[in-house]
Amino acid sequence: MMRHLRSTHPAILQCAEDGNIPPVPRPATDTAGPSKQGRQRELDEALVDMVVKDLQPFTIVEDEGFMAFVNKLDPSYVLPSRKALKTMVTERYNISKEKTMEDLKKADFVSLTADMWSSINMDGYLGVTCHYITPEAKLATVVLGVRRFYQTHTAQHLMEAKALLMAEWGITTKVQCMVTDNASNMILSAQLLNLRHVPCFAHNLNLIVKKALDQTPLINEIRQKARKIVGLFRSSCKAKDKLVEMQGLMGRPALKLMQEVDTRWNSTYDMLQRLYEQREPVGAALSNLNSDTAPLTSFEYNIIQESLSLLQPFKLATTELSEEQRVSASKLIPLYRMLQHKLSQKKGQSAQESTAQLGTHLQEGLHSRCGGYESFRALALATLLDPRFKNVGFGNPAKAQEAEKQITLECASLMRSNTATPEPQSTSGPSSSSSTTTSTTETQDSLWKLFDSRIHVPRRYTVPQQMPQ
Known part of the structure; x- marks a missing residue:
C-alpha cells in the first residue's frame, strides 16, 4: 500500500504525514491497463539490467534519492521492493543459466x-x-x-x-x-x-619478477625507502597538501603517489614509475616537511630508471594478457621469446651493477618457469595453428617441426575416421590477423618489434626464420 501511495498518490501521502487527510477521490476507470502493465514490465527489466551490470545492491530501491529520481523520470512507475527485486534478479540468472547450458551442450x-x-x-x-x-x-x-x-x-x-x-x-x-x-x-x-x-602465465610472470626483486639487495632497499616515502604522503594530510603545492609551483599534474601491494608485482612497477616521474616535487615537499623520512638520492633514482627499463617488457606482457579477449594459449611461446629478446637487449644497456644483477635474475627466472613451453604439446600446437604465429613463433626449429608432425598425424587420423563425411566449407577469418598482435603495442616500446620484423621480411626460403633462443 505504501509503495502504491508513494508512486501514484504522493500528494495524498504527504498530506497524511502532515495530519491533513483529504477526502478520498473516486477511482477513475483505467482504460490503459494493458499498456501500463507492459510499461511496468519493461522498466522492471531495465532495472534488473542496471543492478546486474553495475553490481548495485538490492537496497538501491529503498534509497530516497533513487526513488525521487525514478519518480521524476516516470511518476507512473512503481519501484519493486528489495525482496521483489531479488526474486527478479534470481529469475534472470536462472534464464541465463538455462540458455548457457544449452550452448554448452553444443x-x-x-x-x-x-x-x-x-x-x-x-x-x-x-x-x-x-x-x-x-x-x-x-x-x-x-x-x-x-x-x-x-x-x-x-x-x-x-x-x-x-x-x-x-x-x-x-x-x-x-x-x-x-x-x-x-x-x-x-x-x-x-x-x-x-x-x-x-x-597461468601471468601468475608465472608475477613470481618471476617478485623473486628477482627480492634477490637484488640494493633494489630491495630502494623499494623499502620508496614505500616509506609513499606511505608518508598517503597518510599525512599536511604532506599531501605540500606535495600538491610543489606540483603546482613546478607546473606538474597533481598526481597521487601509488603504494606497492605485496601480491602484485606490477604495483611495484607503478609505484617506482610514479615516484620517478614526480621525483622533483617529492624532493621539494620532503625538504619542507619536518619528517625523518629520507629522500631518495640521485644515484637511487638512476637505479630506479634502469630497473623500470628492465621491467617494462614484463609490464607490457602482463597488461596484454590481462586485456586479452581471445584465446591466449597460442601467445605464450611467442611472448616468452619476445621477453627473452627484450630482456637481453635492455640488460646490455644497464650501466649499474645492481640493475645488471636484476636482469640476470629475471633471465634465470624466465628460463626456469617458462623454458619448457615449446615442449608443452598443447601450447606448441596452439602456437602452430595460430595464423599470426605459425612456426615463426618458435625459438627452437626442432620443436616447431615436432609440432608440425603432431598436427599432420592428427589431421591424417581425422581424415581416415571421416572419409564418408563431406568436407566443411571454409569460413572466412580476419585477413590481416597479424595486425591483432601489433596494434596494441605500436605506440609503446614494442614487445613484438623483433617478431614483426621477421614477419615482414620477404621469404626466399621454405624454412621460416625462428625466434632467438
Whole structure:
C-alpha cells in the first residue's frame, strides 16, 4: 500500500504525514491497463539490467534519492521492493543459466580456469570460469560459480568442489584442461580430476619478477625507502597538501603517489614509475616537511630508471594478457621469446651493477618457469595453428617441426575416421590477423618489434626464420 501511495498518490501521502487527510477521490476507470502493465514490465527489466551490470545492491530501491529520481523520470512507475527485486534478479540468472547450458551442450570441448582468494574479512572463495568455442566459431566465456569455501583448502576439498560445479553444468566429460596458479593444492586438484593442468602465465610472470626483486639487495632497499616515502604522503594530510603545492609551483599534474601491494608485482612497477616521474616535487615537499623520512638520492633514482627499463617488457606482457579477449594459449611461446629478446637487449644497456644483477635474475627466472613451453604439446600446437604465429613463433626449429608432425598425424587420423563425411566449407577469418598482435603495442616500446620484423621480411626460403633462443 505504501509503495502504491508513494508512486501514484504522493500528494495524498504527504498530506497524511502532515495530519491533513483529504477526502478520498473516486477511482477513475483505467482504460490503459494493458499498456501500463507492459510499461511496468519493461522498466522492471531495465532495472534488473542496471543492478546486474553495475553490481548495485538490492537496497538501491529503498534509497530516497533513487526513488525521487525514478519518480521524476516516470511518476507512473512503481519501484519493486528489495525482496521483489531479488526474486527478479534470481529469475534472470536462472534464464541465463538455462540458455548457457544449452550452448554448452553444443560444445565438444571446454577448458576451465580456477582461482582461490580470501576477502578482506578472510573468507575463502573459489571461482571457476569455463571457456569454449560456439558453433559459430566464436570464443565464449561463462563464470560457472563463485562459491564461499568453508572447508580447509586441501586438494581433495578443491577437487570435490570443482567436480560438483562441472556436474551441475553438465561438462564433466568435456573438460580438456584447467588453468590455475602454481599453488600445490590447485595443481593436485587438477590431477585428482584427471585433467591436464596449465600454469597461468601471468601468475608465472608475477613470481618471476617478485623473486628477482627480492634477490637484488640494493633494489630491495630502494623499494623499502620508496614505500616509506609513499606511505608518508598517503597518510599525512599536511604532506599531501605540500606535495600538491610543489606540483603546482613546478607546473606538474597533481598526481597521487601509488603504494606497492605485496601480491602484485606490477604495483611495484607503478609505484617506482610514479615516484620517478614526480621525483622533483617529492624532493621539494620532503625538504619542507619536518619528517625523518629520507629522500631518495640521485644515484637511487638512476637505479630506479634502469630497473623500470628492465621491467617494462614484463609490464607490457602482463597488461596484454590481462586485456586479452581471445584465446591466449597460442601467445605464450611467442611472448616468452619476445621477453627473452627484450630482456637481453635492455640488460646490455644497464650501466649499474645492481640493475645488471636484476636482469640476470629475471633471465634465470624466465628460463626456469617458462623454458619448457615449446615442449608443452598443447601450447606448441596452439602456437602452430595460430595464423599470426605459425612456426615463426618458435625459438627452437626442432620443436616447431615436432609440432608440425603432431598436427599432420592428427589431421591424417581425422581424415581416415571421416572419409564418408563431406568436407566443411571454409569460413572466412580476419585477413590481416597479424595486425591483432601489433596494434596494441605500436605506440609503446614494442614487445613484438623483433617478431614483426621477421614477419615482414620477404621469404626466399621454405624454412621460416625462428625466434632467438
